[in-house]
Amino acid sequence: MIVAIDGPSGTGKSSTSKAVAAQLGLSYLDTGAQYRAITWWMLNNGVDVADPDAIAAAAGKPSIVSGTDPLAPAISADGVDASGPIRTPEVTAAVSAVSAVPEVRERITDLQRTIAAEARGGIVVEGRDIGTTVLPDADLKVFLTASAEARAARRNGELKSADGKPAADLAATQQALAARDKADSSRKTSPLKKADDAVEVDTTELTLEQVVECVVTLVEKAAADKAGSAGNAADAEGMEKAAR
Numbered sequence: 430m431i432v433a434i435d436g437p438s439g440t441g442k443s444s445t446s447k448a449v450a451a452q453l454g455l456s457y458l459d460t461g462a463q464y465r466a467i468t469w470w471m472l473n474n475g476v477d478v479a480d481p482d483a484i485a486a487a488a489g490k491p492s493i494v495s496g497t498d499p500l501a502p503a504i505s506a507d508g509v510d511a512s513g514p515i516r517t518p519e520v521t522a523a524v525s526a527v528s529a530v531p532e533v534r535e536r537i538t539d540l541q542r543t544i545a546a547e548a549r550g551g552i553v554v555e556g557r558d559i560g561t562t563v564l565p566d567a568d569l570k571v572f573l574t575a576s577a578e579a580r581a582a583r584r585n586g587e588l589k590s591a592d593g594k595p596a597a598d599l600a601a602t603q604q605a606l607a608a609r610d611k612a613d614s615s616r617k618t619s620p621l622k623k624a625d626d627a628v629e630v631d632t633t634e635l636t637l638e639q640v641v642e643c644v645v646t647l648v649e650k651a652a653a654d655k656a657g658s659a660g661n662a663a664d665a666e667g668m669e670k671a672a673r
C-alpha cells in the first residue's frame with residue numbers, strides 16, 4: 430500500500446501522514462525534510478544557494494538518510510542529525526531555490542523511490558510531487574489544501590517566542606508562504622500540482638483528527654479495492670487455467 434500525500438505548506442501533510450501511518454502500521458517519509466536537509470548541508474558547506482550551477486555541482490555530495498518510523502521521524506546529512514536545524518528560517522528561505530534545481534530533484538527522487546520500494550509493509554509519502562512524479566502508481570493520492578489564512582495561522586502557532594507570544598507577524602508568515610507556493614508551483618521540474626487522480630481534501634474547517642479519520646477511510650477503501658482487484662485477477666487466472 431503506497432499512499433501519496435501532497436499539498437502546500439501548512440495544509441497538514443506532516444501531521445496527517447504521521448498519524449495515518451502510525452494508526453495503520455505503515456512506514457512514513459517526509460520528503461520536504463530531505464530537501465531541507467540538502468539545503469542545510471549546502472548552507473553549511475559554502476555552496477552559493479543563489480547560483481543554480483553551484484547547487485547542481487554539489488547535489489550529489491552529501492549523504493541524506495531518512496528514518497521511516499512515523500513515531501520517531503529522523504533525518505541526517507553526512508551522518509549529522511539535521512532534524513532541528515532544517516526548520517530554521519534560513520533553511521526555509523533557501524529550500525525552494527535549492528529544490529528547483531533538476532540535479533537535486535533527480536538525486537532526491539531516486540532516494541524516495543528506493544525508500545518506498547524497500548518499505549515492504551507499505552508507506553505514506555508526503556511532499557509536493559509524490560502523486561505526479563515520484564510515485565505516479567501510488568494506490569492512493571491525496572491532495573490537501575487550506576485557506577491562506579488558516580495555513581499562516583497554523584505555521585505561526587508553531588513559532589513561539591520565549592514569552593509564549595507568536596514569534597512572527599501573521600501577515601509576514603502569509604506572505605512568506607505565498608512566495609514559497611509561487612516558487613514551488615512555477616518551477617519547471619515537477620512543480621507542486623494536484624495529480625489528476627488525487628482526492629482533494631480542504632482542511633480549512635476540519636480538525637486534525639477529522640482529516641486523519643478521512644484519510645484513514647480513504648486508505649482502507651483503496652486497500653479493499655486493491656485486494657478486490659488482486660482477487661479478481663487471481664480468479665481470472667484460475668478460470669483461464671481451468672479452461673485450458
Ligand SMILES: Nc1ncnc2c1ncn2[C@@H]1O[C@H](COP(=O)(O)OP(=O)(O)O)[C@@H](O)[C@H]1O
Pocket residue numbers: 436437438439440441442443444445583584586587632635636637638640
Ligand atoms: N486540520 C488542522 N487544524 C488545525 N491545525 C492543524 C490541522 N492540521 C495540521 N495542523 C497544525 O498546523 C501546523 C502545520 O501542520 P503540518 O502537518 O506541519 O503541515 P504541512 O506538513 O502541510 O506543512 C502544525 O502545527 C499542525 O499541528
Ligand SMILES: Nc1ccn([C@@H]2O[C@H](COP(=O)(O)OP(=O)(O)O)[C@@H](O)[C@H]2O)c(=O)n1
Pocket residue numbers: 437438439460461462464465524525526528529555556557558559609613
Ligand atoms: N516533494 C517535495 C517536498 C518538498 N519540496 C520542497 O521543500 C520545501 C520544504 O517542504 P516542507 O514539506 O518541509 O515544507 P513545510 O510544508 O513543512 O513548510 C518546499 O517548499 C519545496 O520547495 C519539494 O520541492 N518537493
